[in-house]
Amino acid sequence: MKGAVLTEVGGPLQVLDLELDPPGAGELLVRVRATGLCHSDLSVIDGSRIRPLPMLLGHEAAGEVVETGPGASDFAVGDRVVLSFVPACGSCRRCVSGRQALCEPGAAANREGTLLGGARRLRLPDGTRPHHHLGVSGFAEYAVVSEKSATLVPADLPFEIAALFGCAVLTGAGAAFYSAAVTPGDRVAVFGLGGVGLAALLAARAAGASQIVAVDVVAHKRALARKLGATDDVAGGPDAVAEVRSLTGGGADKVIDTTGVAAVLEQAYLATGAGGTTVTVGLPHPDRTISLPALSLVAEERTLKGSYLGSCVPRRDVPRFVGLYRAGQLPVHELLSGKLTLEEINTGFTRLEAGEAVRQVVVL
Ligand SMILES: NC(=O)c1ccc[n+]([C@@H]2O[C@H](COP(=O)([O-])OP(=O)(O)OC[C@H]3O[C@@H](n4cnc5c(N)ncnc54)[C@H](O)[C@@H]3O)[C@@H](O)[C@H]2O)c1
Numbered sequence: 027m028k029g030a031v032l033t034e035v036g037g038p039l040q041v042l043d044l045e046l047d048p049p050g051a052g053e054l055l056v057r058v059r060a061t062g063l064c065h066s067d068l069s070v071i072d073g074s075r076i077r078p079l080p081m082l083l084g085h086e087a088a089g090e091v092v093e094t095g096p097g098a099s100d101f102a103v104g105d106r107v108v109l110s111f112v113p114a115c116g117s118c119r120r121c122v123s124g125r126q127a128l129c130e131p132g133a134a135a136n137r138e139g140t141l142l143g144g145a146r147r148l149r150l151p152d153g154t155r156p157h158h159h160l161g162v163s164g165f166a167e168y169a170v171v172s173e174k175s176a177t178l179v180p181a182d183l184p185f186e187i188a189a190l191f192g193c194a195v196l197t198g199a200g201a202a203f204y205s206a207a208v209t210p211g212d213r214v215a216v217f218g219l220g221g222v223g224l225a226a227l228l229a230a231r232a233a234g235a236s237q238i239v240a241v242d243v244v245a246h247k248r249a250l251a252r253k254l255g256a257t258d259d260v261a262g263g264p265d266a267v268a269e270v271r272s273l274t275g276g277g278a279d280k281v282i283d284t285t286g287v288a289a290v291l292e293q294a295y296l297a298t299g300a301g302g303t304t305v306t307v308g309l310p311h312p313d314r315t316i317s318l319p320a321l322s323l324v325a326e327e328r329t330l331k332g333s334y335l336g337s338c339v340p341r342r343d344v345p346r347f348v349g350l351y352r353a354g355q356l357p358v359h360e361l362l363s364g365k366l367t368l369e370e371i372n373t374g375f376t377r378l379e380a381g382e383a384v385r386q387v388v389v390l
Pocket residue numbers: 063064065066069193194197217218219220221222223241242243244247262263284285286287290306307308309310333334335336378381383384
């Protein structure tokens with residue numbers, strides 16, 4: 027099969043011929059049909075997220091089950107599945123307390139670049155075994171995954187829409203519904219209007235926010251945010267804090283930062299009002315630190331929290347969010363900027379980096 031492999035930091039991705047071992051115990055062979063380009067892939071390419079190389083990237087995918095490994099009983103051949111980026115074992119301390127996004131064996135496998143069971147199923151012609159990206163490695167025609175990475179979706183959900191649920195929608199909508207717990211009447215601000223930020227915006231609207239201030243340095247993303255329900259928009263930069271505070275009458279109740287820029291996380295905190303919650307979803311370079319006025323946490327009863335995979339449980343939340351999509355309340359198809367072939371993948375990442383695209387999807 028063909029797959030897009032990162033062999034050295036800086037890229038570009040190389041579309042190579044690979045072989046795939048058959049699925050092992052608890053694993054599935056999936057014919058991948060669509061995989062989205064996320065900034066987290068770009069962060070691996072540019073070295074902001076350090077992962078073992080070579081690695082076959084792509085972690086937001088949808089496809090069809092073509093073979094089930096021994097004991098893989100959650101799915102049948104022909105099932106349409108969404109693959110998400112944390113395989114949740116279901117039985118560790120975190121999983122049993124409902125924090126599947128923090129599954130301990132899942133996180134360890136993701137760090138090591140293996141599947142949940144510890145295996146690497148990919149092989150290059152010279153015998154090298156590329157690492158798996160977050161248990162998915164979706165920029166390829168086929169993927170062997172742990173069945174714990176997969177969620178069943180309706181057979182008539184188009185693959186390029188289904189893929190978005192695997193990362194952008196779970197992460198963004200989960201950040202708004204669960205981490206920020208947006209409630210009717212909330213004044214919300216979203217910093218960063220990529221796939222994740224716009225999914226958060228759609229969910230904030232669905233949850234009944236009375237005001238949504240959309241912040242981004244890119245004008246056409248602010249325009250799209252307006253079309254999707256933002257009530258106000260603000261150009262990112264040094265004045266953004268004052269503008270959000272002024273528009274929201276002294277600071278927003280809920281602020282969601284999806285920029286991946288530590289300095290913007292500081293801005294998001296400062297744009298939050300008394301009693302408010304700042305949620306951060308972006309993944310800055312691991313060396314970055316932030317500096318915040320410490321007193322405000324107590325005197326203003328402020329909350330600052332991180333949100334991984336939107337604090338979602340994929341097998342609970344993919345069906346929930348697909349239901350909202352079908353009811354017209356979460357129009358995630360609006361996040362799609364375009365479709366690419368696998369050969370066009372580097373052009374897609376150049377566009378993502380330049381701020382020209384929201385969610386592009388490789389169709390396989
Ligand atoms: N927490 C998680 O589980 C999770 C999951 C997926 C992605 N992520 C991370 O979330 C972030 C967003 O991902 P994405 O795919 O939507 O990325 P993206 O590149 O599509 O969007 C980021 C947006 O931030 C904007 N931005 C940059 N600097 C800004 C500034 N100074 N002020 C305002 N806006 C600014 C960019 O213009 C862009 O529109 C990335 O850091 C990604 O790694 C986290």
